[in-house]
Amino acid sequence: MTSVSDDGKRSKRFGRGGHTTGNVPLRMRFGVIIRSMWHQSVGRFALIVMACWIAVSLLSLFWTPYPLLYTDGGHAWAAPSAAHPLGTDGVGADVLSWLMAGSRTNLVIALLTMLVSAVIGLACTAVMISGRRALASAGVVVVDALIAIPTVLLALLFAVPFGTSISVIVAACGMTYGLNMARIVKPSASLAARSAYVEAARAMGGERVARVFSPISCPRLSPVLAVQLSMSAGTSILAEAGLTYLGVGVPSGVPSWGHTLTTSVRLISVYPLTVLWPGLTVTLVVTALYLLGDTIRDCADPLANVELRKLAAAVGRQTHNTGADA
Numbered sequence: 096m097t098s099v100s101d102d103g104k105r106s107k108r109f110g111r112g113g114h115t116t117g118n119v120p121l122r123m124r125f126g127v128i129i130r131s132m133w134h135q136s137v138g139r140f141a142l143i144v145m146a147c148w149i150a151v152s153l154l155s156l157f158w159t160p161y162p163l164l165y166t167d168g169g170h171a172w173a174a175p176s177a178a179h180p181l182g183t184d185g186v187g188a189d190v191l192s193w194l195m196a197g198s199r200t201n202l203v204i205a206l207l208t209m210l211v212s213a214v215i216g217l218a219c220t221a222v223m224i225s226g227r228r229a230l231a232s233a234g235v236v237v238v239d240a241l242i243a244i245p246t247v248l249l250a251l252l253f254a255v256p257f258g259t260s261i262s263v264i265v266a267a268c269g270m271t272y273g274l275n276m277a278r279i280v281k282p283s284a285s286l287a288a289r290s291a292y293v294e295a296a297r298a299m300g301g302e303r304v305a306r307v308f309s310p311i312s313c314p315r316l317s318p319v320l321a322v323q324l325s326m327s328a329g330t331s332i333l334a335e336a337g338l339t340y341l342g343v344g345v346p347s348g349v350p351s352w353g354h355t356l357t358t359s360v361r362l363i364s365v366y367p368l369t370v371l372w373p374g375l376t377v378t379l380v381v382t383a384l385y386l387l388g389d390t391i392r393d394c395a396d397p398l399a400n401v402e403l404r405k406l407a408a409a410v411g412r413q414t415h416n417t418g419a420d421a
Contacts, residue, residue: 127402131394138390144383152199159192163350172366181372184358190372196350197373201332201380204264204351208331209324211269216276216323220284223277242274246334247341254343264344268334272327276320283319318392325388329381336377352377 132138160180167187175182181190222234250267257263332352338344339353340360347354352373359369397403 123406124403127400127406128391128394131400131402132390135390135394137386138394141383141387141390144379145387148198148202148380148383151195152202155195155199159189159195161189161192163188163192163196165189165192172362172369174368182366182368184355184369185362190355190359190369193350193355194352194373194376197352197355198376200261200345200349200351201335201353204261204268204335205328205331205384207261207265208268208272209328211265212273212276212327213320213324215270215273216280219274219277220280223281224284238274238277241270242278244271246271247338250334250338250343259343259346261345261349264331264335264338267338268327268331272323272330276323276327279323280316280319283316287316318396321391321395322388325384325391329384332377332381332384 129142132142165188167183169187170179170183171185171187173179173183173187179189179191181194184190184193219234219238223231223238225231225234246267249270250263253263253266335344335351336353336356339351340357345351345354355373356370356377359366359373363370393399395403
């Protein structure tokens with residue numbers, strides 16, 4: 096029969112479910128996760144859409160079918176043709192060129208929103224799981240109060256002193272989604288904070304919060320973070336379209352998917368195809384982002400990913416043999 100001390104040692108070493116990836120090199124872990132995602136139809140769809148999005152964004156830096164400032168008033172609202180594969184808008188600008196250029200704008204917005212929301216979310220989580228009860232309680236109250244402020248209201252407040260810009264969208268979305276992330280990540284971070292190795296680190300003088308977010312505990316938090324970050328990126332694209340339509344998003348001279356939608360939606364009943372293409376693009380990318388987070392959550396969890404457990408076991412045996420030889 097296994098003793099209690101043996102169970103404690105196994106818990107420290109393997110973590111939840113008897114397996115951990117904390118000691119697995121990040122490059123090897125990442126490769127296994129990507130291969131596991133590719134073997135799933137949902138994950139393959141998400142990866143293909145993400146790859147196409149990034150490729151088109153990079154391509155638009157050097158080439159688009161037409162310059163963005165090119166207009167042909169004689170062919171306004173033109174149907175798709177060989178000259179204009181997706182047609183033209185109300186001023187005769189090529190829709191495909193604006194969608195390609197807008198892809199890099201939305202990519203920047205999504206990446207910056209993920210970064211800001213991650214910083215705010217993890218900082219608030221660290222406060223809420225702090226060992227100081229007064230600080231932790233105050234952090235929970237503040238997060239609960241701020242989380243009730245909608246994104247649109249924040250964007251309107253930021254737009255008054257700063258005007259319409261990408262930074263307004265990133266600040267409003269990053270703050271809103273960061274607070275949501277903090278509330279959702281807090282339970283997982285609290286479990287990690289009460290684990291045996293964190294208590295041992297505290298007894299040795301280590302900082303509790305630093306140990307929770309260390310590489311050892313990141314595999315426990317990464318599935319939740321992956322879902323929340325992908326959702327923040329996808330929702331930021333929807334928010335960009337909505338805020339740009341309200342006039343507090345991307346400025347008129349900057350290409351974006353929301354800008355293309357805004358200029359085309361006025362005559363949707365007469366020229367529906369001009370709204371179809373940006374709407375379809377936004378739908379595909381947002382859906383892929385949501386599915387990407389769910390797939391990463393499943394493939395990054397050692398309990399659900401057999402290949403990840405095998406890799407962790409192989410690395411553990413190699414480490415054990417190396418220690419025994421030494």
